[in-house]
Amino acid sequence: MSDSVKWWAPRVVAAVLAVEVVAMIVISLPWHLPGSSGSDTALDFTAAEIARQNAFRHALLPWSTTSWLLSVAVPLVIGFSPLGRRLYDALHLKRLWYVSVPLLVFGLGLLTSLITVPTDVMAERVTRRYGLSVQDWSLWTRDRIVNWALMSLALAVIALVLIAFARKWKQSWWLPAASAAAVLVLGVSFAYPVLVEPRFNQFSSMPAGALRDDFMKLAADDGVPVKDVLVADASKRTTALNAYVSGFGSTRRLVVYDTLLKDTPPAQVRLVVAHELGHASEDDVLHGTLIGVLGAALGVVLLQLLLGTRMADPRRTAMLLALIVAATTVSAPVQNFVSRRIESRADFHSLQLTKDPRNFVAMQHDLAVTNISGLDPSWWRVWLFATHPTPPERIAMGRAWASEHGLTVPPQR
Numbered sequence: 493m494s495d496s497v498k499w500w501a502p503r504v505v506a507a508v509l510a511v512e513v514v515a516m517i518v519i520s521l522p523w524h525l526p527g528s529s530g531s532d533t534a535l536d537f538t539a540a541e542i543a544r545q546n547a548f549r550h551a552l553l554p555w556s557t558t559s560w561l562l563s564v565a566v567p568l569v570i571g572f573s574p575l576g577r578r579l580y581d582a583l584h585l586k587r588l589w590y591v592s593v594p595l596l597v598f599g600l601g602l603l604t605s606l607i608t609v610p611t612d613v614m615a616e617r618v619t620r621r622y623g624l625s626v627q628d629w630s631l632w633t634r635d636r637i638v639n640w641a642l643m644s645l646a647l648a649v650i651a652l653v654l655i656a657f658a659r660k661w662k663q664s665w666w667l668p669a670a671s672a673a674a675v676l677v678l679g680v681s682f683a684y685p686v687l688v689e690p691r692f693n694q695f696s697s698m699p700a701g702a703l704r705d706d707f708m709k710l711a712a713d714d715g716v717p718v719k720d721v722l723v724a725d726a727s728k729r730t731t732a733l734n735a736y737v738s739g740f741g742s743t744r745r746l747v748v749y750d751t752l753l754k755d756t757p758p759a760q761v762r763l764v765v766a767h768e769l770g771h772a773s774e775d776d777v778l779h780g781t782l783i784g785v786l787g788a789a790l791g792v793v794l795l796q797l798l799l800g801t802r803m804a805d806p807r808r809t810a811m812l813l814a815l816i817v818a819a820t821t822v823s824a825p826v827q828n829f830v831s832r833r834i835e836s837r838a839d840f841h842s843l844q845l846t847k848d849p850r851n852f853v854a855m856q857h858d859l860a861v862t863n864i865s866g867l868d869p870s871w872w873r874v875w876l877f878a879t880h881p882t883p884p885e886r887i888a889m890g891r892a893w894a895s896e897h898g899l900t901v902p903p904q905r
């Protein structure tokens with residue numbers, strides 16, 4: 493490449509990728525779904541339920557929010573100050589850079605994890621006091637260690653690849669690096685159900701019986717090929733109720749928590765499964781992954797615009813981590829917005845499939861009470877953290893669907 497080409501090439505590629513991310517979001521999201529506004533919390537939740545949910549969040553959120561703030565602030569402060577380079581130098585000594593870089597990444601991850609221990613312990617104690625968490629401290633600690641190891645491993649691979657490419661290709665490192673980032677996101681999302689999820693839970697096929705037959709028939713009616721419904725042993729950690737779809741292609745799986753199969757009325761479990769079939773039939777995981785693929789490639793090109801050939805310097809590893817944390821935090825509101833739209837579509841799908849708004853509303857109510865979900869979170873919490881619409885919004889959609897189809901759903905309270 494000539495010098496003039498070098499100057500504009502990353503800018504053009506960044507612009508093209510940014511347009512593609514926006515186009516992908518606009519094309520793959522539903523923009524017209526029936527009434528998820530005009531929710532009336534008092535119609536479906538008793539004063540006691542609302543009070544319990546408020547008390548829980550009042551006790552939990554100071555701790556969990558402080559943990560989140562620290563987990564963002566620690567990498568930013570270290571990475572954007574001379575401290576990052578000093579730490580690298582202290583670790584480096586006479587080692588090879590590709591030994592020092594992973595050491596620094598695992599070390600900074602450990603530091604961040606240790607700094608958030610006190611606030612995370614307090615948050616865990618609150619969730620136990622409310623009966624939501626049932627795990628012991630050894631499982632809690634084990635999860636933390638596995639989480640740290642997996643996150644550090646992923647970040648170390650990213651840092652090593654970026655620095656190695658920048659050292660090898662000097663000016664044009666960002667092109668192969670952006671391609672590598674895209675392949676990495678695609679591969680991790682594909683392999684996640686078989687590589688990462690088994691590190692935390694055991695999965696078994698749902699036992700044969702009327703309930704399983706009903707789910708398989710529901711999937712067949714929906715035109716979604718489902719080979720199996722898996723049950724995760726979530727009850728070793730939590731009493732929360734949940735289900736999800738992960739992977740795509742040959743790794744796609746529909747998972748329900750064992751907690752959901754314990755006491756939940758079958759008609760409500762059926763609605764949860766119908767919601768997950770919505771994710772499967774719309775290929776939400778694949779679309780989300782493709783947005784992630786384009787976003788990762790865009791992130792690498794932005795790195796080129798920010799750092800250029802300085803990316804080859806392993807002393808900037810802490811700064812690289814800070815940039816990744818900053819980019820993830822800044823893009824969280826967009827990711828959450830996309831997620832909330834996708835979740836609304838899956839809710840709508842479950843209503844269309846089951847034509848059972850009464851149990852839909854009952855399920856949303858019971859799930860919110862059992863999981864002690866926030867009923868009316870502040871706008872900035874919605875932006876930063878909410879991957880799903882609020883329970884009153886979801887219930888409002890059920891009611892809207894019912895009235896559009898000439899049905900009425902009585903209040904839950």
Ligand SMILES: [Zn+2]
Pocket residue numbers: 767768771835838
């Ligand atoms: Zn969902």
